[in-house]
Amino acid sequence: MSFGEKILFFFSFLGAFNALILGVYFIFFTTKKHLSNYLLGALLVVLSIRIGKSVVYFFDNSLPRIYLQLGLTACLFIGPFLYFFIKTEARKIRRLPGLWLWQLVGWLVLIVVIGTIYPYEYFAPLWWNYIIPLIYFQWGIYIVFSAFFLLPIVKRLFHKEELKTFEKWILTIYCGVLVLFASYVWAILNITKGSYIGAAVFFSLILYLVVFTLLYRKKTNDLSAFSVQKYADKKLDDEEVKQIISRLTKVMTEKELFKNPNLKVSDLAKAINISGHQLSQILNESIDKNFTLFINEYRINEACKLLLSNTNLTIEAVADEVGFNAKSTFFAAFKKMKGATPSVYQQLNTPDL
Numbered sequence: 231m232s233f234g235e236k237i238l239f240f241f242s243f244l245g246a247f248n249a250l251i252l253g254v255y256f257i258f259f260t261t262k263k264h265l266s267n268y269l270l271g272a273l274l275v276v277l278s279i280r281i282g283k284s285v286v287y288f289f290d291n292s293l294p295r296i297y298l299q300l301g302l303t304a305c306l307f308i309g310p311f312l313y314f315f316i317k318t319e320a321r322k323i324r325r326l327p328g329l330w331l332w333q334l335v336g337w338l339v340l341i342v343v344i345g346t347i348y349p350y351e352y353f354a355p356l357w358w359n360y361i362i363p364l365i366y367f368q369w370g371i372y373i374v375f376s377a378f379f380l381l382p383i384v385k386r387l388f389h390k391e392e393l394k395t396f397e398k399w400i401l402t403i404y405c406g407v408l409v410l411f412a413s414y415v416w417a418i419l420n421i422t423k424g425s426y427i428g429a430a431v432f433f434s435l436i437l438y439l440v441v442f443t444l445l446y447r448k449k450t451n452d453l454s455a456f457s458v459q460k461y462a463d464k465k466l467d468d469e470e471v472k473q474i475i476s477r478l479t480k481v482m483t484e485k486e487l488f489k490n491p492n493l494k495v496s497d498l499a500k501a502i503n504i505s506g507h508q509l510s511q512i513l514n515e516s517i518d519k520n521f522t523l524f525i526n527e528y529r530i531n532e533a534c535k536l537l538l539s540n541t542n543l544t545i546e547a548v549a550d551e552v553g554f555n556a557k558s559t560f561f562a563a564f565k566k567m568k569g570a571t572p573s574v575y576q577q578l579n580t581p582d583l
Contacts, residue, residue, distance in 0.1 A: 242281075242285045243282065243285045243286070245281065246277075246278045246279075246281040246282035246285060247278070247282070249274045249275075249277055249278035249281065250274070250275060250278035250279075250282075252271075252274050253270075253271045253272065253273070253274030253275035253277075253278060254271065254275070255271070256268065256270050256271030256274065257271035257272065257275070258271075264318075264324075265318050265323060265324055265325065265326060266315055266318040266319050269311055269314045269315040269318055270315050270403070272307075272311045273308065273311035273312055273315055273403075273407075276304040276305070276307045276308050276311060277304075277308060277407075277410070279300065279301060279304035280301050280302075280304045280305045280308065282301070283297055283298060283300065283301025283302075283304075284301065287301075294351075295349075295350045295351040295354070296349075296350070296351060298350055299345055299349065299350035299351075299357075302350070302357070302361075302362060302365060303341050303342075303345065305365055305366075305369065306337055306341050306365050306368065306369075307334070307337065307338075308369055308372075308407065308411075309368055309369040309370070309371065309372025309373060310330075310333060310334060310337065310372055312372060312373065312376055312403070312404070312407050313372040313373075313375050313376045314326075314330055315400070315403070316376045316379050316380065316400055316403075316404060317376070317379055319396060319400050320379040320380075320400075321379075337368075344361065348361075362418070363418075366411075366414065366415060366418065369411055370411065370415075373404075373407070373408060373411060376404060377404075380400070380401060380404060383397045383400075383401055384401075387401075389562065389566060390559065390562055391520075391522055391523075392522060471512060471516050474502065474504060474508070474509075474512055475512065475516065475517070477502040477503075478498075478502055478509075478512075481498075481501050481502055482528055485501070486532075487501060488525050488528040488529050488532070488552070488553050489529075489532075489551070489552060489553040490553060491553045491554065491555045493525060493553070495509055495510060495521050498521075498525075509521075525553075526563045526567070527567065529552040529553050529554060529560075529563070530552075530563060530564055530567045530568065532551075532552045533548050533549070533551075533552045533560070533564065533572065534568070534575065534579075536548045536551060536552070537572060537575060537576040537579075537580075538576065538579055538580060545557070545560075545572050545573060548560075548572065549572075560572070
């Protein structure tokens, strides 16, 4: 093995080893005992087994085929654990549903039975022609199902809305597994010679990027949807909610706080004498809007009044007057809410003189 190959082996295998350590940590040692952490740990463990097998086999194809079979068995669980992890975060599921447990048991029984009756060592053509393609097909199906729970996040991303930290986290996990899946499919189809090790290298790069990001942030308690739910069990009284909404409406219309381009949740909460968590709870649960959307609606409505009452103002001046920092943000929010650009809206709604 040349020096370059040794470096490649070390780097790619170290990613698999670190993933195993992280997986064990999330399952047994994390202080946040959320279901999603256990599922993420399980996902990392099966990924580490699959990647480790790939790395060792790439550099030593004389590896006993029972290890190849073990790696492919782990591969069968990557899709399910990814799907369960993302759905748990998206739907804030606290306990493992019985149906999920039966899915895992079913896949385990199926692969053990097949592996016992048709071991890879003696039925390699059967595995390559049928079983392995079906394993990757199953993985791909779970990836597609997982994407449905990420659509709201992706839409908000395209609309340039700010994502919560845990949303960025699960999106990163999903994209990492997607890249890994694509790399393996690319290798199996033999599109590029030697691409089999590419999946392990990509995995190591993604893993190190995530780890270094976490070390830089020095904060991990906001990487779960459950971390933003610490006020969820403290339900406010309906009458109290109505009073807070009334004060909120009053302060927004009379003081026009929305015109402050640097307005934060904490600022608005302070103006009506409640905590930022309570305000976020009311906006999300009672008004069904996030903070950005709530503020932008006031800004856009005020912009409409200015556009129709003072046609001499430029679009940039209107955007600045109602609290937008950037013209592009104003245009995007205006078109999303009114279905037209500010100039078109002004032309359609200004009577001819």
